[in-house]
Each structure stands twice: as C-alpha cells, then as structure tokens.
Amino acid sequence: MSDASFDSRIHESEAQFGDYFALLKPRVMTLVVFTAFVGLLAAPVAMHPFVAFCAVLFIAIGGGASGALNMWYDADIDAVMKRTARRPIPAGKVTRDEALAIGSALSAFAVIFLGLATNWLAAGLLAFTIFFYVVIYTMWLKRLTPQNIVIGGAAGAFPPMIGWTAATGDISVASVLMFCLTFMWTPPHFWALALFVRMDYDNATVPMLTVTNGRRSTRNHILAYTVLLAILAVALGFTSVGGPLYLTVALVLNALFLKGAWDIWKRDEGASEADNFAVEKKFFKLSLLYLFAHFGAILIEATLSKLGFDWASLGGLLT
Amino acid sequence: MSLSKQHxxxxxxxxxxLGVGLVLAALIAIVFGLxxxxxxxGDLEGALGSAGGTVDGN
Structure with missing residues (x-):
C-alpha cells in the first residue's frame, strides 16, 4: 500500500464537522427547539429574551447530547437497519468513543448551563430527560419491550415542560398536559407508520408491536392511545395556556384524528392492502399537522396574551 | 512560490x-451575553439583596 492510497482512505472516512453535528440528530432537535420554545413562551412569566434564547439552546443541546449517547450505545443495531446505516458511527466517520465523549460532555454542559441561566429544577428535569432517554429507553427497555415507542416518546415529550420550568421555576398542570400531548401522540403517530412501512427492526432484534403483538393489536393500540390523547389535548385548552383559538384547533383536529384512528381500527389487512394503506398514510400525515398545530396554537395564544390581547374584549366589540 | 507549502x-x-472555532466563539458570546x-x-440585585447587601456595596 502506498502512502497516497493510505492518505485517500483517511480522506474518505475522516469526520467533518457535519458528521459530529449529525450525532446530535438535528431533525429531532428541531422538534425539541419548537416545543421547548412554546413551553417557555406559554409560561406566565416574563423572561429576559437572551436568557430565554439560551434556555432553549441548552435544552436543544441536552436533547442532541442524548441523541449522541443513543448512537453510541445503538451503533450495533444502527449498522443493520437501512434507515440508520448511514449514521456517522456505522458509516465509519465517527468512532463510538468519540460519540460517547461528545454526548457526555454536551450533556454535562447543557445541564450545568441551564441551571446557571435559569434554575436547578429545569436543569434537573433536563438531566432526568437525558438519563431517561439514554439509560431507561436506549440501554434497558428499547430491546426488551414492544412498548418501547411509548417509553421513547416520554423522553421526547419533556422539552415543553422544561421550557415552562425554566421560565417559572415550577411544574404545573398546564406543563404536565403539554408533556402528555407529545407523550400520547408519539405511539399512534409511529405505529401508523409501522403499519404501512416495512421496517427492518427484526434484523436488529428490536421488538416492534406490529411484529410481537400483530397488526390487529397495533390497530387497537392506535385507537386506545388516540382516545386518551384527545381527552388530554382538549383538557389542555382549559388551563392557563389554552384559549378560544387553541380549543377550536384541538376540537377540530382531535375529531379528525379520532375519525382516522376509528377508520384504522375498523379495517383489516385485506382492506388496507387493497388501497395500499391509504387510510393509514392519511392518518400519519394528519399526525404531523396535529402536533405542529396544537403547539402552534399555544404559541399564538401566548403571543397574543403577551401583546395584551384579550379574547373577552373581542367578544365585547362584536356585541 | 511560498517557502512552506501547506500540507x-x-x-x-x-x-x-473552522467549525470548532465558531463553536468556541459562540460559547464565549453566550457566557458574556448571559x-x-x-x-x-435584576438577578444580581436580588441575590445581593437577600444576602443583606446592595449592588453598590452599601
């Protein structure tokens, strides 16, 4: 082997900055940033804009760090699944040790800085979220139970609650219900996808509900979670973060979501295959709009409230 | 031709x-901004107030 060929091989596999950034799962981070920002803005406390910016940034970094630790631990199963085979570790760009070092360092940085910038309850919640995602979900339950999606969803549901706590220093009914919104939304969202996309979790020996309990059971689960989700989503409208706009959005979208879950529950595999899983695909697309619209409505309600807008005064103007 | 060719x-x-440099610069900006x-x-006034002092040391 010549020096030149050795050099070119290093060149091809050498990690660039983007590869290290990819360890932080940037797409997941966008959801974390959005929901944490909504939680923070919906809180009935005024925050210095720069401190608020930093709080969201540290929550996002904490979320990204847990993603890097997830990639460190799951490198073996990432390598055998098509969807994850191009991640930095299985692609040979970044070593497992590097991912562990980056994930651990960023976790500590994010928690300490969130504590210094806001309060230690918010920092504690962020630390718990990272622990929950990495240890409880990734290391322990992901490979053990078909309810892994429910457990993983809990970790993704914490950011609005952390955002709220960063602003207020406490936990309230509203922040717990914002947590419940993402927590209960994740299973039907993901299981609908699992019904129409052939996933290779089997190769990675990760138990998936569609395989372990069957597709009929998955349809039952989707309906059950959607009913619970609808109740919690509408209940959120009656807390301090709700309002007429949120309630309207919640009522319309939950009616549509319940109808979609009911349609999925009603049909069998034959009907689904006949129309190429059209109902399941429609439900999945609606689920994307569902979460965005709910948090978007909370964001608009919070912005209007901070600008001094009062729905009651609008009612007075109309009468 | 330059004396030392860049490797x-x-x-x-x-x-x-460059990425690492920008991240470090951002870290400095964040710590300074915070x-x-x-x-x-008002955080400092609050902390000093509860400790029995004021910002101007009186």
Missing part, C-alpha cells in the same frame, strides 16, 4: 477546525 491535511481539516443579561436583569 494537504491542513486543507482537508479546515472545515472541521453575564450581561443577569447583571442588568
């Missing part, structure tokens, strides 16, 4: 080094 490895790693926000935002 290929320096060109290859420029992007990574300090300014905390000092001017």
């Amino acid at each position: 290929e490895i320096h060109k290859r790693r420029f992007g990574r080094n 300090t300014v926000a905390k000092v001017t935002g």
Whole structure:
C-alpha cells in the first residue's frame, strides 16, 4: 500500500464537522427547539429574551447530547437497519468513543448551563430527560419491550415542560398536559407508520408491536392511545395556556384524528392492502399537522396574551 | 512560490477546525451575553439583596 492510497482512505472516512453535528440528530432537535420554545413562551412569566434564547439552546443541546449517547450505545443495531446505516458511527466517520465523549460532555454542559441561566429544577428535569432517554429507553427497555415507542416518546415529550420550568421555576398542570400531548401522540403517530412501512427492526432484534403483538393489536393500540390523547389535548385548552383559538384547533383536529384512528381500527389487512394503506398514510400525515398545530396554537395564544390581547374584549366589540 | 507549502491535511481539516472555532466563539458570546443579561436583569440585585447587601456595596 502506498502512502497516497493510505492518505485517500483517511480522506474518505475522516469526520467533518457535519458528521459530529449529525450525532446530535438535528431533525429531532428541531422538534425539541419548537416545543421547548412554546413551553417557555406559554409560561406566565416574563423572561429576559437572551436568557430565554439560551434556555432553549441548552435544552436543544441536552436533547442532541442524548441523541449522541443513543448512537453510541445503538451503533450495533444502527449498522443493520437501512434507515440508520448511514449514521456517522456505522458509516465509519465517527468512532463510538468519540460519540460517547461528545454526548457526555454536551450533556454535562447543557445541564450545568441551564441551571446557571435559569434554575436547578429545569436543569434537573433536563438531566432526568437525558438519563431517561439514554439509560431507561436506549440501554434497558428499547430491546426488551414492544412498548418501547411509548417509553421513547416520554423522553421526547419533556422539552415543553422544561421550557415552562425554566421560565417559572415550577411544574404545573398546564406543563404536565403539554408533556402528555407529545407523550400520547408519539405511539399512534409511529405505529401508523409501522403499519404501512416495512421496517427492518427484526434484523436488529428490536421488538416492534406490529411484529410481537400483530397488526390487529397495533390497530387497537392506535385507537386506545388516540382516545386518551384527545381527552388530554382538549383538557389542555382549559388551563392557563389554552384559549378560544387553541380549543377550536384541538376540537377540530382531535375529531379528525379520532375519525382516522376509528377508520384504522375498523379495517383489516385485506382492506388496507387493497388501497395500499391509504387510510393509514392519511392518518400519519394528519399526525404531523396535529402536533405542529396544537403547539402552534399555544404559541399564538401566548403571543397574543403577551401583546395584551384579550379574547373577552373581542367578544365585547362584536356585541 | 511560498517557502512552506501547506500540507494537504491542513486543507482537508479546515472545515472541521473552522467549525470548532465558531463553536468556541459562540460559547464565549453566550457566557458574556448571559453575564450581561443577569447583571442588568435584576438577578444580581436580588441575590445581593437577600444576602443583606446592595449592588453598590452599601
């Protein structure tokens, strides 16, 4: 082997900055940033804009760090699944040790800085979220139970609650219900996808509900979670973060979501295959709009409230 | 011709080094910004007040 060929091989596999950034799962981070920002803005406390910016940034970094630790631990199963085979570790760009070092360092940085910038309850919640995602979900339950999606969803549901706590220093009914919104939304969202996309979790020996309990059971689960989700989503409208706009959005979208879950529950595999899983695909697309619209409505309600807008005064103007 | 030719490895790693440099610069900006926000935002007055002092030391 010549020096030149050795050099070119290093060149091809050498990690660039983007590869290290990819360890932080940037797409997941966008959801974390959005929901944490909504939680923070919906809180009935005024925050210095720069401190608020930093709080969201540290929550996002904490979320990204847990993603890097997830990639460190799951490198073996990432390598055998098509969807994850191009991640930095299985692609040979970044070593497992590097991912562990980056994930651990960023976790500590994010928690300490969130504590210094806001309060230690918010920092504690962020630390718990990272622990929950990495240890409880990734290391322990992901490979053990078909309810892994429910457990993983809990970790993704914490950011609005952390955002709220960063602003207020406490936990309230509203922040717990914002947590419940993402927590209960994740299973039907993901299981609908699992019904129409052939996933290779089997190769990675990760138990998936569609395989372990069957597709009929998955349809039952989707309906059950959607009913619970609808109740919690509408209940959120009656807390301090709700309002007429949120309630309207919640009522319309939950009616549509319940109808979609009911349609999925009603049909069998034959009907689904006949129309190429059209109902399941429609439900999945609606689920994307569902979460965005709910948090978007909370964001608009919070912005209007901070600008001094009062729905009651609008009612007075109309009468 | 320059006296020392830049090695290929320096060109290859420029992007990574630039990224790390920008991250460090952002860290400094954040710590500085947070300090300014905390000092001017009343947090310091509150902390000193509860400790029995004031900002101007009286």
